[in-house]
Amino acid sequence: MRLLATAGVVWVALTLSVPAQKAEPSLATSREGEKGVVVCVSPIAAEVGAAILRRGGNAVDAAVAVAFALAVSWPEAGNIGGGGFMMIASPRHAVTCVEFRETSPRAAPENLFADGKVSAWEAKAAGVPGTVRGLALAHQRFGQLPWEELVAPAIELAEKGITVNAALARSLQRVWGDPKTTHAEFRRLFSPPDGRRWQAGDRLIQKDLGRTLRLIAQQGPEAFYTGPIAEMIVREMQASGGLITAEDLKAYRAQERTPIHIQFRGYDIYAPPPPSSGGITLALMLHMLEGMDLKSHGRWSVDTYHTLIEVMRRAYADRARYLGDPDFTPIPAHLTSREYARRLAATIRPDKATPSAEVAPDLPVLPEGESTTHFSIIDRHGMAVSTTYTLENSYGCRVAVRGAGFLLNNEMTDFNPRPGVTTADGRIGTPPNCIAPGKRMLSSMTPTVVCHKGRVVLVTGSPGGRTIINTVLCVLLNRLEFGMPPEQCVSAPRLHHQWFPDVARLEVTPNQKELVATLQRRGHRLMSGGRQGDAHSIFVDQATGRRTAVADRRIDGAIAAE
Template identity: 45%
Template sequence: MININSRHAAFGLTMLLLFFISSTKAQTYAENGMVVSDNVIASQVGVDIMKKGGNAIDAAVATAFALEVTHPEAGNIGGGGFIVFMKSDGDVTTFDFREKAPLAASPGMFLDENGEIKNNSNHQGLLAVGVPGTVAGLYQAHQKYGKLPWAELVKPSVELAKKGFTMTYGLYNVAVRMSERDPAEDIMRNYFRGEDGEVVKPGETWKQPALAYTLKQIEKHGRDGFYKGEVAQKIEDYMKANGGIITKEDLEKYEAVEREPLKGTFNGYDIYSMPPPSSGGVALIEMMNLMEQANISSVEFNSTAYVHLVAEAMRRAFADRAEYLGDPDFNLDMPLDRLLSKDFAKTRFENIDMNKASISDPAQFGHPYGGDNTTHFSIVDKEGNAISLTYTLENSYGVKMGSDKLGFIFNNEMGDFNPVPGVTTATGQIGSDPNLVAPEKRMLSSMTPTIIAKDGKPYLVIGSPGGRTIINTVFQTVLNVLAYDMRIDRAIEAMKIHHQWLPDQILYERNLLSPDTRDALEKMGHTLRPTTNIGVLMGITYDASTKLYTGSSDSSSEDGGARGY
């Protein structure tokens, strides 16, 4: 007989319940609106905002701030990202709130006297932190397109941080590991601890008073609550005391940018995605153009021919990414029209040998071919507005540093710049000019928030975390829905691969690619490497015949889920 008064027994029951909930995810249906994110609490916050009369932009602001509280691995105010926004009239715009290099940054800032990266400083320590853009981006989008008052959208996250929420099993596993980290990563040792000094256990309430203070400043003062005043001063003080270079001037000068989306087509569908400094939209559209050339729907899914063809498309798109793409404000001659054209895809496709793997040559980029952590959420509202938003801290929990007076974690996005000018290697280090460090420059990103439209209305809203794998997980999921007519949950869960040109290998999800297919691919010259999981997708589809939204979150997101009404 179970003693329900025993804390250990209660803990075990909590684990069982949480396991059951997270293991029985299915598609979620809604008539009026839907949010799919990495945390069901945050998804519900967004839905509640829409029920109060807010639109998709309002719900996105509220969801994003709630994820800062409930999904600190990647939900953030210490990082940056992108929004693709399709309005109910079919017009599409984007918001770029990618982090920037500080004013004191320089191309060789991470190198020692021998020209080599010192102490992994482009990923570890405060030199790796880019000027955060999330608050500025959310505020700009809201000021132009939001309906409800700003304070009403931030308030739920303030309350969540102040009053707390129930610790989950997935978050607890991370909390135990993080609380044992190097003392230099100061905030993480105490981040998940309660008032008693112990790590908060599943079923107990986790409160974040310092974060509540910071969010309250943003609630009261909008953008200025982060980039000016008390919070900005505390950020500068922390940076100066711990070897960082971000100043109040960096923060005050930061601006998000509204940009025209990239547009492509595939078999009658319209593809809208993010332009540079994201590389995701360019690569996605280039690869979809290649698949159109290949008539991919005639190729059996998961077959050797399918994996080979998809990998070769990825190889070419990532080679072009490395050679040409960077911050558009610093690279005025990026050949986007050519990279996105059907003619360019035709030239690329003609150079694919269906019986043999191409070779990734770091000295020649794409010319031989013819021619970790982030989070995403998707939103639709009852008027037909749609949001695809991806934002990031780069690594899981970013640089794992932050002021205990502010309660949030800084990004380590400076690692997305090319760290050694002019040096591109077979292991995957890129040194091309478009993405070298420069003051106030935005680092190249792989985030790929995307909206697929049919007859001028949102048909698929999709995105994923995963570093450079983001592009390819989104690409394959879009392909699954549009070419193979998969429903959204199956498209998300289906086998994924990843090839990024360098290193020259196919990463595949263990146990989802048959041994026979692997053998056949190796005989064609491919190198394969297994991994546990690629991507954590959050998607919504719309069925015009039933007038229903269908949402699904990747099963690898333990606390994720769709909420609708």
């Protein structure tokens, strides 16, 4: 391996003989079948979901069980102390979105993070959690099995303990060894069995979390928002200097929202609306690409890469300019119109990069973490669920609620930290996403369902902060534009540009020196960005109805079928 440095660009080049268009086979595994299937980061949680399907539960029942099981088996992002979005596609109902994004405590000031005195690793960074109410709303609307039956597997996993696999051991050891992990209760809960190091094969027992989950199973979401769990959260806020009050918890509501509907190449694509930026940003990019024939250029051509970078650049500028909580910020209707997208696309120069500062000259720019998880489910009747939920950074703010055994998010950092200050390194300060009491922070989560003639053909999504939307875009284009096989759709190299910083991040692939050099000559600044999120996906063959579940191995992944 050697480093290439050209015009301020750092690129990691691998001297391998594998052609650039071939993805690393180890990045994804797949499984075909005709019945229900679950794919997610945790083998334990995937099997929990499949067991629910085998007992006659539908995809929503399985999703509720998987979400609670992930809170036990993937504490880095699985949670009851965070929030997210669930897309639901049912043969008998219109596609819908259950939104359970966290909200700002009423006591949080707009400039909470402006002076740098409040960090992401303290209780003040926690928003009011939405996960439990969101799962309950989805179950109320679409579930079939009793609520208690769906929470029960997670209770057993927490109380009896789970065997830690290699991915979880790496995750636990990483946070345990981080000097930012200072909260005493967190360190008590996640201390290695030998006091030194987590290893595959260790046992993780979470008795406090088991008791909390038992309360949720018996009393429903009210246990969390107005009952004994709420009391523990408030006590933790008082002890740790947090801002969430009993009134904040009592007032929290999950919402059912109409998805963003995108038509592309004869397919119907459904993604979450604001406060997710995913659906609208995805619509902007796909509508810009609609009039272009990327397929004729080839998936790995310099023209395709150039076009995608330019489309991403423009869409993310509008994301910063316009998007926020729709209950606080009017969302312009033109953002999802084809006519507006065509006008944006017309500003793309075919052989030259547009500097990001020129894309949005009206937004003042000064010189100058992320851990989520996604799972996809489809049941034997064709109901599909695409869910992305998060604690924000890895293990949230790393404050554990004493006696309750669960972690709090640090989603307040998803608000714009310094109102009015947007910087060239990617810090956004535009008004739509500034802190206000009860406001939902803007999200990039983009759980997505694709239908053709009313039938689900693709379920996907990803973690990864602002890279999420572009990861989903890449998976969609790989399938809908280029017709790639399911496993390659997921494992293929991805790219990301988010307006600022004005740098395109490319996943490292073999023999890309010429592609990189040509993009540089067109004026693009490039860097190797590591790997984007694990996009656990399900593909359905339109002719046969067979399902291909693909586990993205960029972090870890497992498939379980009924």
